[in-house]
Amino acid sequence: MKIEVKNLTKRYNDNLALDNVSFTLDGPNIYGLLGRNGAGKTTFMDILSGQILASGGSILIDGENPFDNRRLTESICLIKEGQNFKKDLSIKNVLKIFSYFYPKWDQELADELIKEYKLNPKSKVKTLSKGMESALGITVGLASKAPITIFDEPYIGLDAPSRKKFYEILLEEYQSEKRTIIFSTHLIDEVSLLFEEVLILQEGKVVLHEQSDILRDHAMAVSGSLEKVQAFIADKEVIKTKQLAGMMTAYVYGKPEEAKMHGLDVEGVPIQELMIYLTEKEGA
Structure with a gap:
């Protein structure tokens, strides 16, 4: 399903959660939606899933607005960090209710999970620990087989082996x-190798939208003498620089070769570090 985001804006009183955001997610992929707290990620996911309205602009899924649109909402499953299920329901009843809502529900997978x-x-x-409630959310998200499945910090309280198992099953x-x-x-x-595309939000704006392979190949840290590094980055897109005792390290986009x-030392930049540098960048 094609997701088109056009000049999307969302205000909460004086707070601008999303600021004229535009991008397209075209077809099945695993997307990493990254950013610091308050960047606008959850607001975007709420609008995409049809739970709230935008203040301006639009989200279209296959040309339709998801808000109050039953055909689309049964194709979207959003699992949040918490508060996904009514506290008085049993796990069995939670699964039964969601199986009615999602046409492609996979009960066999739900039972396995x-x-x-x-x-x-x-x-x-209401009797579940935080980790157990997260496991239930993961179960519903995967078993829904929804064409658009959204996980917003879905594994709070899960230990490392349980998270690893989730990644394996998801893939x-x-x-x-x-x-x-x-x-x-x-x-x-933990999960960056799963991502096929990465979006990074900062203060309600998109600061990066790129294929993961391109990021891994072209986002790099170059180090060497101040003169050599400055000469190399003169025509490059620079994310961040550091200087110490006549030496410089620059985080840039370019070709490692x-x-x-130019006689510089080159290292790749993990996506997590790239996100940190981009969201620290003045004016990002």
């Missing part, structure tokens, strides 16, 4: 049946 995360179907949501399900998966997380290093030809 319940066993994997050792959830008791008779337990009520297996995506490979067996492609869908658009939007993943917002602060544990970027070219930097090495």
Whole structure:
């Protein structure tokens, strides 16, 4: 499903959560939606899932507005950090309710995940630990088979092995049946290899939208003497620089081979570090 974001704006009184944002997500992919707290990620996901209205601009999914649109909302599953389910419902009833809503619901997968995360179907949501509630959210998100599946910090309280299992199952399900998966997380290093495209928001604006492979190939840290580095970055897009005792390190977009030809040391920049540098950048 094609998602077109056009001049999207959202205000909460005097707070501008999204500021004239435009981009397109075209077809099934795993997207990393990254940024610091308050960058506008959750607001964007709420508008995309049809839960709130924008103040200006639009989101179109296959040419239609998702707000109050049953055909689209049953194609979108948003799993948030918490408060996804009514507290008095049992796990069994949660799964039954969601199975009615999502036409492509996979009960067999839901049952497998319940066993994997050792959830008791008779337990009520209000009795679950934070990690168990997150496991239930992951179960619903994956079993929904929704063409647009959105995970917003879905694993709070899960230990590292449980998170790793989630990533493995998510990738297996995506490979067996492609869908658009939007993943917002602060544990970027753990999941960045899953991302096929990355979007970074800062103060309600998009500061980066790029394919992950291109970022891995062209985002780099170059180091050397001040003169050599300054000469190399003169015509480059510079993210950040550091200087110490006549030496400089610059974080830039470019070709590693070219930097090495200038006698510079070159290292790749992990996506998590890139996000930090971009959102620190003055005027980003």
